[in-house]
Amino acid sequence: GESVGLHLPTLSVQEGDNSIINCAYSNSASDYFIWYKQESGKGPQFIIDIRSNMDKRQGQRVTVLLNKTVKHLSLQIAATQPGDSAVYFCAENTGGFKTIFGAGTRLFVKA
């Protein structure tokens, strides 16, 4: 069945370091992947997305990598800041109207 999961439930990094958050997915039919950030008491916020015909996409301080061979997705945050502290969710879409979220990784940024 469909499942999107995360390897690490929590990640603690020093301010200024780079962060890498990982995600595994099992539905090979998924063609669109999204990373969301959720701060406490708020709804998920879109960070970056990637289509299955790409293996890398860069945004401002963030990079998403997609490895379809091993069904792995990662989010890299450069020069992590205290404001990056949040829960990060990967999500997948199989081309329809349904988005499946992963379990989430909590990122702690130490000043």
Added chain:
Amino acid sequence: EPEVTQTPSHQVTQMGQEVILRCVPISNHLYFYWYRQILGQKVEFLVSFYNNEISEKSEIFDDQFSVERPDGSNFTLKIRSTKLEDSAMYFCASVMTSKGYEQYFGPGTRLTVT
């Protein structure tokens, strides 16, 4: 910047009562979604809605749930007879395209069923 709004921010209801959660999506968006998030857990898809009908729904979205777009701006989620396990944050989201490009989420409604 336009945003999705949701009311109320917190709803407390007794088991068996009906609740209606309201959302105002971004005005030029065409696709609308409801998700729920039980405390400390992941965001779960409930239903998607386009062109005044349900596009897809999850197994969570049983006969107790319904959605409606009663006018050009509101998008509602109704739970007919609430259960304790319906207690969760409910998020509305909207997007312009069917691929879920940049789904914009509202701040959520916290539903507490007692």
